[in-house]
Amino acid sequence: MKQGPGRTAPRQTGYMEYFLQQLINGVTLGAIYGLIAIGYTMVYGIIGMINFAHGDIFMIGAFIGLITFLILGLAGITWVPLALLIVLVVAMLLTSVYGWTVERLAYRPLRGSHRLAPLISAIGMSIFLQNYVQLLQGARVRPMPPVVQGGVTLMETDGFAVQLSYVQIMIVVTTVALMTIFALIIARTSLGRAQRACEQDRTMAALLGINVDRTISLTFVTGAGLAAVAGILFLVYYGVIDFYIGFLAGIKAFTAAVLGGIGSLPGAMLGGLLIGLIETFWSAYFTIEYKDVAAFSILVLVLIFRPTGLLGRPEVEKV
Amino acid sequence: MAVEADKPGWAANVDLPALLKEAGLAALVMFGLAISIIGIRTVTITGGLGLEYRWDWVAFSVAVVFAGRFLLALRRETRSPAKRAEREVVMDRIGASVQKAAKVAGPLFIVIAIALPWMPFSNRYIVDIATLVLMYIMLGWGLNIVVGLAGLLDLGYVAFYAVGAYSYALIAVHFDLSFWICLPLAGLFAATFGVILGFPVLRLRGDYLAIVTLGFGEIIRVVLLNWYEFTRGPDGISGIPRPSFFGLPFSRRVQEGEQSFHTFFGLDFSSMHRIMFLYYLILVLALITNFFTLRIRKLPVGRAWEALREDEIACRSLGINPTNTKLTAFAIGAMFGGFAGSFFATRQGFISPESFTFVESAVILAIVVLGGMGSQIGVVIAAVLLIGGTELFRELEQFRMLAFGGAMVLIMVWRPRGLLSHRDPTLRLNDTPKGGTS
Numbered sequence: 001m002k003q004g005p006g007r008t009a010p011r012q013t014g015y016m017e018y019f020l021q022q023l024i025n026g027v028t029l030g031a032i033y034g035l036i037a038i039g040y041t042m043v044y045g046i047i048g049m050i051n052f053a054h055g056d057i058f059m060i061g062a063f064i065g066l067i068t069f070l071i072l073g074l075a076g077i078t079w080v081p082l083a084l085l086i087v088l089v090v091a092m093l094l095t096s097v098y099g100w101t102v103e104r105l106a107y108r109p110l111r112g113s114h115r116l117a118p119l120i121s122a123i124g125m126s127i128f129l130q131n132y133v134q135l136l137q138g139a140r141v142r143p144m145p146p147v148v149q150g151g152v153t154l155m156e157t158d159g160f161a162v163q164l165s166y167v168q169i170m171i172v173v174t175t176v177a178l179m180t181i182f183a184l185i186i187a188r189t190s191l192g193r194a195q196r197a198c199e200q201d202r203t204m205a206a207l208l209g210i211n212v213d214r215t216i217s218l219t220f221v222t223g224a225g226l227a228a229v230a231g232i233l234f235l236v237y238y239g240v241i242d243f244y245i246g247f248l249a250g251i252k253a254f255t256a257a258v259l260g261g262i263g264s265l266p267g268a269m270l271g272g273l274l275i276g277l278i279e280t281f282w283s284a285y286f287t288i289e290y291k292d293v294a295a296f297s298i299l300v301l302v303l304i305f306r307p308t309g310l311l312g313r314p315e316v317e318k319v
Numbered sequence: 320m321a322v323e324a325d326k327p328g329w330a331a332n333v334d335l336p337a338l339l340k341e342a343g344l345a346a347l348v349m350f351g352l353a354i355s356i357i358g359i360r361t362v363t364i365t366g367g368l369g370l371e372y373r374w375d376w377v378a379f380s381v382a383v384v385f386a387g388r389f390l391l392a393l394r395r396e397t398r399s400p401a402k403r404a405e406r407e408v409v410m411d412r413i414g415a416s417v418q419k420a421a422k423v424a425g426p427l428f429i430v431i432a433i434a435l436p437w438m439p440f441s442n443r444y445i446v447d448i449a450t451l452v453l454m455y456i457m458l459g460w461g462l463n464i465v466v467g468l469a470g471l472l473d474l475g476y477v478a479f480y481a482v483g484a485y486s487y488a489l490i491a492v493h494f495d496l497s498f499w500i501c502l503p504l505a506g507l508f509a510a511t512f513g514v515i516l517g518f519p520v521l522r523l524r525g526d527y528l529a530i531v532t533l534g535f536g537e538i539i540r541v542v543l544l545n546w547y548e549f550t551r552g553p554d555g556i557s558g559i560p561r562p563s564f565f566g567l568p569f570s571r572r573v574q575e576g577e578q579s580f581h582t583f584f585g586l587d588f589s590s591m592h593r594i595m596f597l598y599y600l601i602l603v604l605a606l607i608t609n610f611f612t613l614r615i616r617k618l619p620v621g622r623a624w625e626a627l628r629e630d631e632i633a634c635r636s637l638g639i640n641p642t643n644t645k646l647t648a649f650a651i652g653a654m655f656g657g658f659a660g661s662f663f664a665t666r667q668g669f670i671s672p673e674s675f676t677f678v679e680s681a682v683i684l685a686i687v688v689l690g691g692m693g694s695q696i697g698v699v700i701a702a703v704l705l706i707g708g709t710e711l712f713r714e715l716e717q718f719r720m721l722a723f724g725g726a727m728v729l730i731m732v733w734r735p736r737g738l739l740s741h742r743d744p745t746l747r748l749n750d751t752p753k754g755g756t757s
Contacts, residue, residue, distance in 0.1 A: 070369075071370065094352075128725050135718070290545060299534050300534055
């Protein structure tokens with residue numbers, strides 16, 4: 001992914017400032033990854049499959065967000081907080097429909113099938129969604145004029161200023177707010193209880209009167225909603241999207257979920273944050289060309305040395 | 320969605336309002352899907368982005384979904400559930416009979432394949448497509464060892480294809496070795512890569528392995544793209560030597576004191592010679608892959624692969640070392656990928672990282688999956704349909720990947736083990752009398 005503002009070569013004098021700037025950029029990027037990672041981790045927790053199409057749901061969320069922004073622009077709603085709120089709500093709703101449909105068509109019929117079938121189906125779905133958007137929205141990059149401009153300068157030493165832009169503040173605030181709401185839903189509501197029950201034991205949950213299919217559908221719906229928010233934040237932050245953004249972002253978010261411990265919600269947030277930071281620092285201090293290699297290498301290393309991730313529970317395979 | 324199978328007749332027990340409601344709900348969902356991405360298109364206009372509305376497309380897709388859902392539901396209500404189970408059996412039987420027919424049809428296919436360039440209707444274009452199809456058949460067979468036999472989902476198969484192609488290209492360009500020396504070397508390099516990559520990751524469980532192999536595929540592509548001094552990055556490697564017929568080049572002009580293919584055999588020069596040679600080359604390579612797979616299935620290691628696919632824990636308790644067994648499958652699959660890669664390099668004469676994206680892996684995987692994992696003839700049928708079919712409909716190129724993705728989902732939903740999957744027991748005890756003992 002592209003770099004946030006303030007990327008210049010490190011200099012002797014502004015070393016600390018440079019570090020701070022990268023920290024801010026990394027946290028912003030990590031917030032976006034964290035939001036996507038939640039979708040992976042929830043689905044994995046509940047039905048034990050990798051929802052490979054989740055990155056493309058994120059991409060669709062970004063496109064719906066872009067379309068809604070443009071419509072609001074035509075309708076004359078230009079007060080930024082209101083426009084953002086409308087865009088978030090509309091995109092979350094419409095993207096959830098995609099999440100629900102994907103689960104209903106491609107995954108639900110495969111429940112109880114052998115382990116690789118849902119994954120292959122998910123890969124097919126991912127290819128389908130990418131080409132669907134490419135055909136309908138065009139293959140070219142879609143730019144969007146910046147919605148939120150400006151920022152505050154935190155520190156300044158001879159020529160190098162540490163900038164905290166309003167977009168970055170908005171991204172972090174939105175993410176924290178959503179994650180809080182989400183954590184409350186999981187901890188306090190009946191839906192959250194049903195979800196946790198299904199995660200522990202689907203058969204037992206069904207015996208106790210939980211509609212398992214419905215719970216799984218709702219998991220996909222909420223995951224898609226969060227991915228849509230991530231898509232919009234990505235759109236606002238970088239200003240350009242295309243039909244292919246879901247692939248890399250999806251893999252990195254999956255890496256984040258694995259790093260944090262797949263199946264664990266705090267793990268997904270932590271993992272997202274770490275991946276964002278690692279990627280930003282890698283491209284700031286080493287080479288920008290190999291930053292994708294960094295994310296993949298972490299994935300491989302984590303899976304080899306600590307497959308349960310940082311906060312995950314070990315999974316025992318029973319005969 | 321009540322299925323009342325006990326009532327006789329079909330029209331009597333169809334609950335029309337319920338069906339309409341179901342279709343209506345599906346149409347409503349479709350409307351939700353369509354309103355944004357289908358209905359409104361962002362277009363680039365001067366000074367930013369504009370919007371273009373396509374409400375007719377939305378109406379059309381909603382209507383199609385309504386009608387489709389209604390018909391599907393009607394079909395479901397009017398067909399007894401017993402029939403649906405029967406369908407599975409029928410498909411299994413088709414798979415089995417295709418497998419059986421393959422014993423007879425296999426040699427026939429080979430004869431047809433050998434005779435193809437000499438057919439009256441064949442021309443350069445047809446032989447070219449056939450070469451391409453055979454290349455994918457070979458890749459499919461190579462991947463089939465990993466996915467179909469050993470049950471390891473490898474999403475980065477293209478990495479080995481790339482390693483084969485690049486090692487052939489680099490060796491041939493820098494050391495000026497002939498194709499016949501480079502080919503085994505490329506296979507060897509690819510197999511070594513398979514071992515190096517496989518060793519740390521093969522302890523992982525199925526779906527994790529898939530993602531890690533995907534990661535490796537991407538790492539190799541990124542490295543090829545950025546290591547400019549070695550691979551010439553996005554510019555690719557051009558001027559890769561063409562293969563020669565045991566030292567006789569296929570060129571029109573011949574250097575003094577040397578012979579080329581047409582002078583040696585006293586033929587007139589024709590550019591078809593090389594194309595036909597490439598065709599037969601890949602045919603032989605593919606047949607070697609097939610023969611190898613069929614034979615190794617009967618060896619202990621092949622049996623161990625299939626056993627491992629079915630139940631890893633049982634294998635472990637029977638003393639099979641899962642990591643080593645998987646590693647052999649990975650390395651052998653990689654080797655054939657490397658062979659195919661070096662063929663690709665010599666055929667194109669130019670390679671760049673563009674040719675080795677994830678999509679390529681997905682296409683090869685689709686061939687294996689659609690054909691039925693583990694079925695050799697299924698790979699042939701799937702490759703002919705997917706590669707040959709899409710070559711014939713060139714103008715529909717843009718819909719190709721859409722159809723690929725859609726087909727993968729549909730086949731998985733319909734038959735999770737692949738279209739023509741059928742498993743012959745490797746060992747048959749005395750046939751029990753029909754109906755079994757009760």
